Amino acid sequence: MTKRLLLALGATTILSTAAFAGVSAETDPVQWALENDPVAWEITEGLTTEVGARQGGTEAEARARAWALAYLRKSGFANVREEAFDMPTWVRGEERAWVVSPFPQKMVVTALGNSASTGDAGLEAEIAYFPTLDALRAVPDGSLAGKIAFVSHAMKPAQDGSSYGAFGPARFVGPNIAAKKGAVAIVIRSVGTDRTHRNPHAGNTNFDTGVTPIPAGALSIPDADNLVRMIERNGSVKLRLLLTPRNLGTQKSGNVVAELPGSNPALPPIVIACHLDSWDLGTGAIDDAAGCGIITAAASAIKATRPRRTIRLLWAGAEEVGIWGGKAYAETHRAVPHALAMESDFGADRVWRVDFKLPDSAAALADRIAARLAPLGIGRGKDPASGGADVGAIIAAQNLGIVDLQQDGSRYFDLHHTPDDTLSMIDKAQLRQNVAAWTAALTELANYEGELTLAPKR
Amino acid sequence: MTKRLLLALGATTILSTAAFAGVSAETDPVQWALENDPVAWEITEGLTTEVGARQGGTEAEARARAWALAYLRKSGFANVREEAFDMPTWVRGEERAWVVSPFPQKMVVTALGNSASTGDAGLEAEIAYFPTLDALRAVPDGSLAGKIAFVSHAMKPAQDGSSYGAFGPARFVGPNIAAKKGAVAIVIRSVGTDRTHRNPHAGNTNFDTGVTPIPAGALSIPDADNLVRMIERNGSVKLRLLLTPRNLGTQKSGNVVAELPGSNPALPPIVIACHLDSWDLGTGAIDDAAGCGIITAAASAIKATRPRRTIRLLWAGAEEVGIWGGKAYAETHRAVPHALAMESDFGADRVWRVDFKLPDSAAALADRIAARLAPLGIGRGKDPASGGADVGAIIAAQNLGIVDLQQDGSRYFDLHHTPDDTLSMIDKAQLRQNVAAWTAALTELANYEGELTLAPKR
Numbered sequence: 021m022t023k024r025l026l027l028a029l030g031a032t033t034i035l036s037t038a039a040f041a042g043v044s045a046e047t048d049p050v051q052w053a054l055e056n057d058p059v060a061w062e063i064t065e066g067l068t069t070e071v072g073a074r075q076g077g078t079e080a081e082a083r084a085r086a087w088a089l090a091y092l093r094k095s096g097f098a099n100v101r102e103e104a105f106d107m108p109t110w111v112r113g114e115e116r117a118w119v120v121s122p123f124p125q126k127m128v129v130t131a132l133g134n135s136a137s138t139g140d141a142g143l144e145a146e147i148a149y150f151p152t153l154d155a156l157r158a159v160p161d162g163s164l165a166g167k168i169a170f171v172s173h174a175m176k177p178a179q180d181g182s183s184y185g186a187f188g189p190a191r192f193v194g195p196n197i198a199a200k201k202g203a204v205a206i207v208i209r210s211v212g213t214d215r216t217h218r219n220p221h222a223g224n225t226n227f228d229t230g231v232t233p234i235p236a237g238a239l240s241i242p243d244a245d246n247l248v249r250m251i252e253r254n255g256s257v258k259l260r261l262l263l264t265p266r267n268l269g270t271q272k273s274g275n276v277v278a279e280l281p282g283s284n285p286a287l288p289p290i291v292i293a294c295h296l297d298s299w300d301l302g303t304g305a306i307d308d309a310a311g312c313g314i315i316t317a318a319a320s321a322i323k324a325t326r327p328r329r330t331i332r333l334l335w336a337g338a339e340e341v342g343i344w345g346g347k348a349y350a351e352t353h354r355a356v357p358h359a360l361a362m363e364s365d366f367g368a369d370r371v372w373r374v375d376f377k378l379p380d381s382a383a384a385l386a387d388r389i390a391a392r393l394a395p396l397g398i399g400r401g402k403d404p405a406s407g408g409a410d411v412g413a414i415i416a417a418q419n420l421g422i423v424d425l426q427q428d429g430s431r432y433f434d435l436h437h438t439p440d441d442t443l444s445m446i447d448k449a450q451l452r453q454n455v456a457a458w459t460a461a462l463t464e465l466a467n468y469e470g471e472l473t474l475a476p477k478r
Numbered sequence: 479m480t481k482r483l484l485l486a487l488g489a490t491t492i493l494s495t496a497a498f499a500g501v502s503a504e505t506d507p508v509q510w511a512l513e514n515d516p517v518a519w520e521i522t523e524g525l526t527t528e529v530g531a532r533q534g535g536t537e538a539e540a541r542a543r544a545w546a547l548a549y550l551r552k553s554g555f556a557n558v559r560e561e562a563f564d565m566p567t568w569v570r571g572e573e574r575a576w577v578v579s580p581f582p583q584k585m586v587v588t589a590l591g592n593s594a595s596t597g598d599a600g601l602e603a604e605i606a607y608f609p610t611l612d613a614l615r616a617v618p619d620g621s622l623a624g625k626i627a628f629v630s631h632a633m634k635p636a637q638d639g640s641s642y643g644a645f646g647p648a649r650f651v652g653p654n655i656a657a658k659k660g661a662v663a664i665v666i667r668s669v670g671t672d673r674t675h676r677n678p679h680a681g682n683t684n685f686d687t688g689v690t691p692i693p694a695g696a697l698s699i700p701d702a703d704n705l706v707r708m709i710e711r712n713g714s715v716k717l718r719l720l721l722t723p724r725n726l727g728t729q730k731s732g733n734v735v736a737e738l739p740g741s742n743p744a745l746p747p748i749v750i751a752c753h754l755d756s757w758d759l760g761t762g763a764i765d766d767a768a769g770c771g772i773i774t775a776a777a778s779a780i781k782a783t784r785p786r787r788t789i790r791l792l793w794a795g796a797e798e799v800g801i802w803g804g805k806a807y808a809e810t811h812r813a814v815p816h817a818l819a820m821e822s823d824f825g826a827d828r829v830w831r832v833d834f835k836l837p838d839s840a841a842a843l844a845d846r847i848a849a850r851l852a853p854l855g856i857g858r859g860k861d862p863a864s865g866g867a868d869v870g871a872i873i874a875a876q877n878l879g880i881v882d883l884q885q886d887g888s889r890y891f892d893l894h895h896t897p898d899d900t901l902s903m904i905d906k907a908q909l910r911q912n913v914a915a916w917t918a919a920l921t922e923l924a925n926y927e928g929e930l931t932l933a934p935k936r
Contacts, residue, residue, distance in 0.1 A: 069707045072583030080583070125530030125538070125761070128897065217675050218760065218897040242900040246761070249527045302676065303583070303704070439586065439676040444700040 049321040049463065050392065054456035059320050060313035061448055063091065064368070067296075067312070068303040068443045076297040076338025076345075077109030077271035084296050088276040088312070088335050095320060097278035097333065105348035107338050109271040110134055112300060113264030115237065117207065120144055120258040123250055129207060129237040130301060131263040132191060133224035133341055136233040138205065142262035143168075143235070145204050149251045153190045156197055164203035168259050169194075170251075171206065172244050177213040180373075181366060181429035187211055195225045195236035205235040205261050209244035214434040218242050222299045222437045224341055235263045273297070273337040275345045280319045282330040282466065288359040289330035290465055290472075291420075292319065292458075293346075293410040295339035295365060302441030306432065308339070310368035310451060318458030327466035329359065336410035339365070340437075343409045350413030359472040360421035360465060363408025364458070366429055367436075370450040371398050371457040373426040375405040378472065382421070385468050389423065392460040396453060401426065421472035423465065425457050507779040507921065508850065512914035517778050518771035519906060521549065522826070525754075525770070526761040526901045534755040534796025534803075535567030535729035542754050546734040546770070546793050553778060555736035555791065563806035565796050567729040568592055570758060571722030573695065575665065578602060578716040581708055587665060587695040588759060589721040590649060591682035591799055594691040596663065600720035601626075601693070603662050607709045611648045614655055622661035626717050627652075628709075629664065630702050635671040638831075639824060639887035645669055653683045653694035663693040663719055667702035672892040676700050680757045680895045682799055693721045731755070731795040733803045738777045740788040740924065746817040747788035748923055748930075749878075750777065750916075751804075751868040753797035753823060760899030764890065766797070768826035768909060776916030785924035787817065794868035797823070798895075801867045808871030817930040818879035818923060821866025822916070824887055825894075828908040829856050829915040831884040833863040836930065840879070843926050847881065850918040854911060859884065879930035881923065883915050 045052045067074075067084060074084040085102055092100045110133055117129040148167040150156040156171050171194045175187035191211040198206040212221035220240045227233045239247065250257050276296060279289070294311030298304020312335050319331050336345030360378075374393050376386045390400040405422035407415045415422060428450075435441045465472070503510045525532075525542060532542040543560055550558045568591055575587040606625040608614040614629050629652045633645035649669040656664040670679035678698045685691045697705065708715050734754060737747070752769030756762020770793050777789050794803030818836075832851050834844045848858040863880035865873045873880060886908075893899045923930070 065707070069704055069711070070581045072577075072581065072704070083582075119530075123528045123530065124541075216898065216900075216902045218677065218900055219675070242761075242898075242902040245902060246527055246530070246900070249523070253527070440674065440700075442674075442676055442700040442704070444674040444703060 045321055046324045049325060050456050050460045053317065053321040053459045054452055057317045057321060057452050057455045059317035060310065060451050060455050063313035063316055064305055064309045064446055065443055066091065067309040068305045072303045073300045074296065074298050074304060075300045076341040077107050077273050078111065081273060081297050081337060085274055085276055085337070088296055092276065092278040098281050100278040102274045102276055103348065103352055104272060104274040105344060106270045107273050107342065107344040109268040111266055111268060113137065113266060114262055116262045117237065118260045119250065120260050122254045122257065127243040127247065128218050128220055128240040130220040130222050131265045132195065132222065132236040132238055134226060134233060135236040135263055135265050137264045137266065138235045138261055140264060142260055143204060144258060144260040147251065147257045147259055153194055156194060159201060161200060162202045164198060164201040167203050168261065169198035169203040169206040170247065172209040172248055174209060175211055175213055175433065177430055177433060179428055179430050180426065181432060184433065191223055191225055191238065195234060196227050196231055199227060199231050199234045203234060207237045207239050207261070210238040210241055212241065212433045212436065212438060214438065215241050217440065219438045219440055222301050235261060237261065237263055273344060275337050275349055276335040278333045280323055280331040282328050283326050284328045284469065285330065287329040287469060288357040289332045290360045291332045291334055291358055291411060291414065293334040293336055293361065293363040293408060295345065295410055296335040297338050297340055299340050299437045301437065301439040303443065304441060305443045305446055306367040306435050306441050307437065308365045310446060311364035314364045314454045314458055317455040318462050321455065321459040322463055322466065325463065328469060329466040331462060331466055334410060339410055346410035347413050350417050353414065354417050358414060358418055358420055360423065361407050361411035361415050362423050363411050364454065365408045366427040367432045368446050368451045368454065369428040369431065370453045371425045372428050373399050373401045375401040375403045375424040375426060377405040377422040377474070379421065379474055381471055385464060389461050389464045392464065393457055396457050398457060419474045421474060423461055425461060427454065503779055504782045507783060508914050508918045511775065511779040511917045512910055515775045515779060515910050515913045517775035518768065518909050518913050521771035521774055522763055522767040522904055523901055524549065525767040526763045530761045531758045532754065532756050532762060533758045534799040535565050535731050536569065539731060539755050539795060543732055543734055543795070546754055550734065550736040556739050558736040560732045560734055561806065561810055562730060562732040563802060564728050565731050565800065565802040567726040569724055569726060571595065571724060572720055574720045575695065576718045577708065578718050580712045580715065585701040585705065586676050586678055586698040588678040588680050589723045590653060590680065590694040590696055592684060592691060593694040593721055593723050595722045595724065596693045596719055598722060600718055601662060602716060602718040605709065605715045605717055606661070611652055614652060617659060619658060620660045622656060622659040625661050626719065627656035627661040627664040628705065630667040630706055632667060633669055633671055633891065635888055635891060637886055637888050638884065639890060642891065649681055649683055649696065653692060654685045654689055657685060657689050657692045661692060665695045665697050665719070668696040668699055670699065670891045670894065670896060672896065673699050675898065677896045677898055680759050693719060695719065695721055731802060733795050733807055734793040736791045738781055738789040740786050741784050742786045742927065743788065745787040745927060746815040747790045748818045749790045749792055749816055749869060749872065751792040751794055751819065751821040751866060753803065753868055754793040755796050755798055757798050757895045759895065759897040761901065762899060763901045763904055764825040764893050764899050765895065766823045768904060769822035771909070772822045772912045772916055775913040776920050779913065779917040780921055780924065783921065786927060787924040789920060789924055792868060797868055804868035805871050808875050811872065812875050816872060816876055816878055818881065819865050819869035819873050820881050821869050822912065823866045824885040825890045826904050826909045826912065827886040827889065828911045829883045830886050831857050831859045833859040833861045833882040833884060835863040835880040835932070837879065837932055839929055843922060847919050847922045850922065851915055854915050856915060877932045879932060881919055883919060885912065
């Protein structure tokens, strides 16, 4: 990797001597990152090429951890280590669907995480159609006996990702509701926004304790549209479904942790997070190799400026399948005070807004960060920052300060959890804008010696 | 279908009373089609919903023929009939690929038509990498023994589709060349232009007589890019390939033929063609349900004007897998004189150019057609028209006149032969522009009583 890094830097030097003449990582790390950062791409390209898909709890995720440890050590970070934990692991098997009648044809389907298996013989049943999740909620218990529920709740894209909150429940809880009402299986319209490509969106679902899981799949959106057309024509549609996932029981996963030590070790660290695992259909480029690339690139970019506060990098394990890494991190580090948390886990498109959750005493700090971000085309939001999945537990445990660098999510749910989440979707210019934004924010935060948590230090 | 058609017309009437006030199918069929045609969409939607994928020689194609016969009869066409023929039939089985070393991960692959099977156990071999087809051609016979050839010839989009000619041979003849040089299998970069979605492009390949077919697959373009990155890093890459297609031997297929009888039965007919079959990964919307929709809608639009010359519709069978329908049509109808041939088989995006191949005596006719097309944003080309696959044999047999309404192919090879060829990709406004263009051309052609063939009548 080091050789490649040098080559990349060498090439950049030749191509933009003018930029180098005026900008160095020492004097202006933000501009330098915007124009020259090689690290975010290198990590995104490296993980997707040399590891590919890396589902939490699998051997591929273990290879990803080995890759991460080697990369972070070669890059000169301190205290690079793996923090192992155990977790239950579900893996995909065969997955196919066919309309049996009235219009026989294949459908493209993927099993949702924690789906039950249909068995190798598959199952065949009439569809009970629900245009929305509320329509499913409204039918009486037991009314779906012998049926495959089909929930066709149609998500729309939103720049801030808010539509995932509105439409995600079709996946998160739809299967649980259908199981309670007696359905033999469920298929949902993919909780995603790519209306034209025939790739389904994977992701976890969960069944309540005491509810027997049923086979649960997501149809690609063109297939869901086709199924709706059939239902509107004919009423009765029979589907055959084959999903053969398995539970592997408890498996090993782990977080990868590394540090850029601050010049004042007495100051509690800032933790910056991404997740190393991915869903298995794509190669996990936007979700979330890019996030690991962005946070690591920013930490690398400010290294030469020797910031006062330690920056701790958390490349979390097993986020997609239950945020196991984030919970394990909080468990392990609960007793040690942290200052603030940030996370990059919303793709690789440009940052468009910054949100804060800081003590009142840090108001001037927030103003300085916002001022540094404005030249990058980033506005200031009024929402309180909320952090991210992997830092959620440590934030809750210690009431940490938070800065959210909100990424443009307009196309995120076109790609998220689909086979199309590959390196080919990464826009290098937008990726570097992310690094520049993180570099700007970290420059202020890591040199701020005042209080950053919202409660008194513990 | 009739009920739906009436409903569609009803809705259109409400929405565009103003247009109806000035435009009727009788007085201005071109403008009427541009604003109101319901037929092209109805056929495209109907075939993709009620039949879906319909590979030549399969039971699904037989259902598509039944659908077509019923539709054309209900729509009032004359002499609606099936003209059966036999053909050899190859069908897809399992298809998977994995990089075994150095970077283990799945790849997305599809078998090329006429590929051999790897057997259920699959095969594993080192890759021999060829950035271009010429690089494969250049290596000595026997030099690929024990290797999987990988040809990564990268196609670029072109509005006129010309890049298919430049890059298609990687698929058409690459496998045959690799087999002759001793390769145990071949994978190619998909001959398509969608660089970002992880769906491979299917399509036929052919092996020379005496050459033993080898397993031959197409990788999605993001996967081909990933494989190239691995090779550039590591040199040696080992791939495992599982492709289990089968030859079903001789199966039934057929053409569907229908007519709009001209008021002067002495004039030889104009044959207008599309193909009814599709590849099996998508639902065959742009390739070529839309083509059948366009030609049939145009014939419907001019019906009320009672044109002089008979228009014969050919919905050809088994085009994708060897142009069996087009050859069968020429065989059956060789003895009966035709006047001119046209075909729609390049998607559903707008017509941008018209090309002619007509006798000199018809120069004024070509001028009139070009003048009618100009208001639709269609320019006049200088290339001689060449027709299409399904009318190729009858054109050659009778030296027919040809008019080509060239469609914009900029995104055609993003979708062509992939799972993404579904109804979701159809742009209704562009589809109607096609119908309007065909209506304009047919209005002139079907009322022209002069000579249209290039050789004397037989």
